[in-house]
Amino acid sequence: MDRLGSRCPLPSCVRPSALVCLLILTTSFLTLPTLRTLVLQLHSAVTGSYVSGTHSIVFVNCPNEQTARDIARAILDKKLAASVNILPKVSSLYFWKGEIEEATEILLLIKTKTSKVLMLSSYIRLLHPFEIPEVFSLAMNQGDVHYLKWFEEAVED
Structure with missing residues (x-):
C-alpha cells in the first residue's frame, strides 16, 4: 500500500509539503520590510529609544x-x-x-x-x-x- 504523497504520476513532481515551505518562505521574504518596521517600532516603544535607520x-x-x-x-x-x-x-x-x-x-x-x-x-x-x-x-x-x-x-x- 502506498502512502499519500509518496508517489506522483508526473515526473519531477513537487510534494505538497515542499510547496507549503516554498509559499511560507516567499511570503516571509515579501513581508520582510513590513515585519522589520513593526519590530523596530515595537523595540522603540518598549525601550523608549530611537532605532537608527528607521x-x-x-x-x-x-x-x-x-x-x-x-x-x-x-x-x-x-x-x-x-x-x-x-x-x-x-x-x-x-x-x-x-x-x-x-x-x-x-x-x-x-x-x-x-x-x-x-x-x-x-x-x-x-x-x-x-x-x-x-x-x-x-x-x-x-x-x-x-x-x-x-x-x-x-x-x-
Whole structure:
C-alpha cells in the first residue's frame, strides 16, 4: 500500500509539503520590510529609544520650482512622507551621455520612513520629467524625540 504523497504520476513532481515551505518562505521574504518596521517600532516603544535607520531623507533634484512643488505636494497627498523641504537654485555638474553638463536645479529633501523609500522612488519616477531622475536616500541616525513622534504619526504604514 502506498502512502499519500509518496508517489506522483508526473515526473519531477513537487510534494505538497515542499510547496507549503516554498509559499511560507516567499511570503516571509515579501513581508520582510513590513515585519522589520513593526519590530523596530515595537523595540522603540518598549525601550523608549530611537532605532537608527528607521527614517530616511530622500534627495531629489528637479528642473524648476513648479515641478518641485508639484512632486512635493503629490508625495504628501499620498502620505509617502512627513515633510518636504524645497531648496532653490542648487548648482549641479554631472556627466550625461559622455559630456559634463551644468544646470541650476531645485533640491527636494524628503523625510520619510525607510520602509517607504522604494515606493517613494517608484512614485517619483512616474511624476518626474527627467529621463533618469536623481533619487537617493540616507538613513537617519538620531533625531529629536518629539519630532520623530510627529514623524511617525504623519507617515502611514
